[in-house]
Amino acid sequence: MSERVKKQAINMLESRGYKIDEEKEGWITGTKTTEEGKHEKVIAEYIESEGSIGVAVIRDIAKMMKKEKATKGILIAELPFTSYAKKEAKKHKIDLFTADRLKISLLEHDMIPKHEILSAEELEDVLNKYNITVDQLPKIKVTDPVCELIGAKLSQVLKITRNSPTAEKAVYYRLVV
Numbered sequence: 001m002s003e004r005v006k007k008q009a010i011n012m013l014e015s016r017g018y019k020i021d022e023e024k025e026g027w028i029t030g031t032k033t034t035e036e037g038k039h040e041k042v043i044a045e046y047i048e049s050e051g052s053i054g055v056a057v058i059r060d061i062a063k064m065m066k067k068e069k070a071t072k073g074i075l076i077a078e079l080p081f082t083s084y085a086k087k088e089a090k091k092h093k094i095d096l097f098t099a100d101r102l103k104i105s106l107l108e109h110d111m112i113p114k115h116e117i118l119s120a121e122e123l124e125d126v127l128n129k130y131n132i133t134v135d136q137l138p139k140i141k142v143t144d145p146v147c148e149l150i151g152a153k154l155s156q157v158l159k160i161t162r163n164s165p166t167a168e169k170a171v172y173y174r175l176v177v
Helices: 003-015 055-068 083-091 120-130 145-150
Strands: 019-024 027-033 039-047 072-077 094-098 114-117 157-164 168-176
Touching (some): 003 019, 003 039, 003 072, 003 145, 039 055, 055 072, 120 157
Parallel strands (some): 039 072
Antiparallel strands (some): 019 027, 027 039, 114 157, 157 168
16 A cells, blocks of 8 residues: 555544554554444455456455454555445445545645534534524535545535634534435
8 A cells, every 4th residue: 555545544544533453564444432332443455456346355355344343344446446346345334445536635635624524412403503404404415525535424414614714714514415
């Protein structure tokens, strides 16, 4: 794994709330505690291959996840994934990224504001403060590059904090659709 891609993978895991446990050649593990108090383990693996990534590779990673008791997987590859590999990855809770997507650090870029996933408690506070329902919030697509990097899922709400010349910080909320 190139140093740049490795740095971005670590940055992505940390932005998702994981604490990095171990770094080995080609893969990284991390853990976090969810809102419900459960421990969640993730494995991020980098694969170099000569052809597109198929179902067999996804199944191998799923086996490694089971062996390591990981609930989430992230696969980073130089080349694209087959459509069947993408379907298989969804089944096993494996997020797929090409190395090209991680060569530029979107999460650290000056023009990209800070994105955070709100907890249920924080969401309730926001909805009460503005006297609105979740459906009334502006939307952001789950396929937005930042949503993918931070691991945002459908129906979650993001808090976006932008620097503002007049108000120092401006906070916006978006529903992931």
